[in-house]
Amino acid sequence: MMFTQRIKIVREEKGLLQKELATALNIDMPMYSIIELGERQAKRNQVETIACILNTDKDELIDLWLADKVYSVIAKETTPNNILNIVQKTL
Secondary structure, eight states, rough: OHHHHHHHHHHHHHTOOOOOOOHHHHHHHHHHHHHHHHHSSOOOHHHHHHHHHOOOHHHHHHHHHHHHHHHHHHSSSSSSHHHHHHHHHOO
C-alpha cells in the first residue's frame, strides 16, 4: 500500500478530490476510491497519468506501485526475505 498512501497524501496536499483524478483517468469515482484504498491495483498507464496530474515524480510512483505488486505476491510466504534476496542476486 505504499503507492496508494503516497498518492492520497499528494492528492490531499494539492487539494484535489478523488473525483478529479477519476475523471482524468476516465473511471468513475468509486473505482478510483477502490484504487486509492489499495483494494485494486492501478494499471501502469494510470500510474503515469496520476503522476502527471499530481505533478509528482513518475519514477517514484512507478517504483512504489511495483513494490506494492511484489509485496502482494510474497507477503504471505514463509520466507519473503529469502525470495527478495534471490531476486536481488539475479538483477
